[in-house]
Amino acid sequence: MVVLSVRGLTKRFGEVVANDHIDLDVEEGEIHGLLGENGAGKSVLSSCIYGLYRPDEGRIFLRGHEVHIASPFDAIRLGIGMVHQHLTLVPHLRVWENIVLGREPRRGLRVDRVRAFAEVERLLEETGFRLDLAKNAGELPIGVQQRVEILKVLFRGAEILILDEPTAVLTPQEVDQLIETLHRLKAQGKTILFISHKLREIFALCDRVTVLRRGKKVGTLPVSSATPQMLAEMMVGRKVFFEFPRERLAKEEVLFELSHVFTDPPGVPLQDVSLKVHAGEILGIAGVEGNGQSELAEVVVGLRKPKKGKVIFRGRDVTAIPPKGRILQGMAHIPEDHHRRGVILDFSVKENLLLGFETEPPFRKGRMTLDFARIRDFARQKIQEFGIVTPSEDTPLRFLSGGNQQKVVVARELAFHPLFVLACQPTRGLDVAATEYLRHILLGVKREGKGVLLISADLDEVRALSDRVLVMYEGRIAGELSPESDEYQFGLLMGGKVLHEA
């Protein structure tokens, strides 16, 4: 029986059509995959079903009856629950408070703690989760927070669960646990809409899968009759090559080195982190997010001073040198979340290309004033060289597409031929074309005999690009693996297990 059915759903954001007349049928008790690359419209579709967005056109039916879902409140009332990609817990509320929030059992004017605990504990039994309900939600590891999210949804009596890219923040082992949980929920009769761009998960979990591409539905088919290659082509719209040619180019010369680095909080303290990046090499850092990667990046850039240990660039100790000095010596940085860390959206393309070089002689005349003629020429040259699509160099960056904003970052960082590039989650949030472009840029940097330190939570990306991979866990380097090592070994290290090497 079809429990949830969507007909002709369309959602526009200004000029962009995020969902273009999408039909979707979900059977009762199935796990239905929603597959598509970033920006294909998966999250928008699910947000419309959950009442976070109001669709511009289209109808939604629940067990054959048309429903109007204007807010999450309506969705919850109709038995639809959603676990979001970005977890939505209130950090300073306790776990049980987070779970009952919005549907608190009451005794008089008070929240009835006893009943709340009893009800939540019954859910714990059903799901097999183990949790400390009295802890603040913000103190829990991400994987556990996600379980709280699932409990939240179940507590509201959801029969249909929507999970939006739930595995993005998990280790492979946690993913396995999640898959197990979802199978158990399915056995209890729940219907699950599982959103992902990872084929592996679709195959491990789903009964049927619907593929979206650029806001349109490509098709729905049973997973048993699909092959990975087939789904990948449906998703991307052309033949896909999963493998990059791996060239061994690493030289003896060490370009960049961290030697026994320790740091203090705030953040995850780094403990005895050592690494070497050789010329002509991409060194990958894998690991679940929040295990010290951001802190590591800050140490490399110079934003965080190590308590102990050294940062060495081209044989020179740069530990005491601030970020600007490091940039000028030839260290570049493609930061994660470029909206926040890489560019200034209110600044023009030109000013963004200048950012960090404004003190340098070519752009400066006199001691203090900027030479705007030179800056304009420089900007125009970079716009051409990197194929940045923009009306002019004076356009505020806000009006460029995400891929073009990323190109501005890349153009600026590579402008003065750095010898070493730190790339943090460089492809997160980019579409396939932009991702591919960026990966080619990084491989190009390597081919020129420079060094790259690639930090990414996307294990596939790290393995595809790197020559060697270090895994981080709780602020330490848990071990080094070859990118060809099997996933299980990565998973063990990412989960904090020590490998006993022969």
Next chain:
Amino acid sequence: MRLRLTVPVELFAIGLAFLLGMLVLFLTGYPPFSALWALFRGAFGTRNAIGQTLTQATPILFTSLAFLLAFRSGIFNIGIEGQFLIGAFTAALFGISFRGLPFPLHAILALFSGGFGGAVYALFPALLKVYLGAHEVITTMMLSYVALYLTSYFVNYPLKAPGWVAQTELVAPSARLPRILPPTQLSLAFPIALGLAFLVLWFLERTVPGFSIRAVGANPEASENRGISVRKYQILAFVLSGFIAGVGGGGEILGVHGRFVDGFSPGYGWDGIAVSLVGRLHPLGCIFASLLFGMLRAGGMTMTRVTKVPLDLSLIIQALVILLVAAPVLIEQLLTRRRKPQKSEV
């Protein structure tokens, strides 16, 4: 934030504020049209009126530029009033002392000492913010009150000139800024403020520190990543902001009063915040907005004299302008008559 002027929303807000002000007059039984007419006449009707308007606009042009500069680095310097008072006080002290100095030099140095006083007074909250994390909105506000009472103490006790009024003695003639439109009080401080507006614009748009200040204010994280120190440029902007406020205070003493009079500022520093916002945080916008507020003050006096409407109507209109400018989305919706709230970009 780019330096760009979008006129209609602000103009509409100002128009609406005047309409609402007239409504207040109507409701309280005053004649709205003749009161407003008297206000405009008092502001622009005669040569003297124009002189008065420009005189009133001068200190708030200084203070609005001061607020703007700090704001551009991401600092909410609510304490302009305090820096303005301290600047006025140090300029007065300098003008009273050093009596041997010749005219332009004495005046210039006195003005600079005012700026210096304001800068030092802004340095405290800057350091407290950057090193101890004390939020500048509250600290600067508190420091404004401290400055008010501190200067009041000095002119009431140790530095009080003989007589009944709590004020210092007159500064030396060599420290006075010349009047440029006698018999009005309009002094050289006005052209200085105008020039400063253009200087601030040039500084922000065309110089390395100006670029850095804007970068730090628009996106501190990206700036840090690119080696632009947020601390350094926020302190710089804070101190420059205090400097401008202090010069404004000095200009008021050396140009208009000739001495530090207790309570001489009716809140020029607070006005500057509003003026700056009404001027869309653009130096040239500040010029227009300070003229508007100067008009309200100067014209308000005539209005009170002629029609007996309380002077505070000007304050009410100012407040309405501020409230309406604070939420541009409201005005945009009034203008486009859309029902749904503005969606943010995706």
Next chain:
Amino acid sequence: MSLSQIINLSLFQAQLRMATPILLAALGGLLCERVGVVNIGLEGIMLTSAFFGVLVTYFTSSPLLGFLGGLASGFLWGLVIAVLTVRFFGNQIVVGTGVNVFGLGLSAFLSQKIWGSRGASDAVSGFAPLRSDLLARLPYLGPVLNEHTFLVYLAIALVFVLHFFLFATPWGLRLRAVGENPQAADTAGINVFRYKTLGVVAGSLVASLGGVFLSLGHLNFFAWGMTSGRGFIGLAAMIFGKWTPLGCLLSSLLFGFADALQMRLQALGVLPSQIILLIPYLVTILVLSGFVGRAVPPARYEPYRKE
């Protein structure tokens, strides 16, 4: 002069009295901040309500109606601030500044119109202090707690009511969730806009009690700018009190003590009034500078935009 002339039981009685408007401002600020709105317009709200309290009392000769009039003005301000900051995403600091200027302008304007002076209103009959013989017999504590207007007791009761509301009731739980993570609250089916509006309006209402206290429970007339920065000090007390009602009570008592002490010293002519008047402000700065631990707000001060 002996120390007992300065420090005696009536000083502590004054402390409690002077702490009351600060406490009410702090609690009002607390409610606003708990839903993610910084309300620096507290000063203007208090001034407006102080004014309307006197105005209504003046025309009706009923302090109770005056009390309601003051509250009504606080309610209206709450609605205006909520509409501007929550519904139309207005800048909170700017809106607050506007409220303060408006409060100052309107009260002086109407004061001039009605009483012919922008400096002060005519005197009205305010609230009489309540007296309990039973309480009076209590040693030490009796004289301190006795003979206050009902607003003082109301303020203290509010501390516990708010504590209960915030930390024991479902609505308090939701209010805190809305401030700390509006997305989370939204996905839990809570109407974020409604709760934000509720917090701001309730906060403004509580702050207006502080204004009414100043004009009807303390001086019995309206004076130009009579709040003299208490709204701001209330914000400081709230930060010092780590955004909890009980914390607000303790820090307000501290500021109230400074206030009472300065009045006492001023009356005795020990120090020039200006020097004493700036003491509370200096204390606030020291407090904010983290000499008592770092202050981390419980909410994000940004408008919540859906989509």
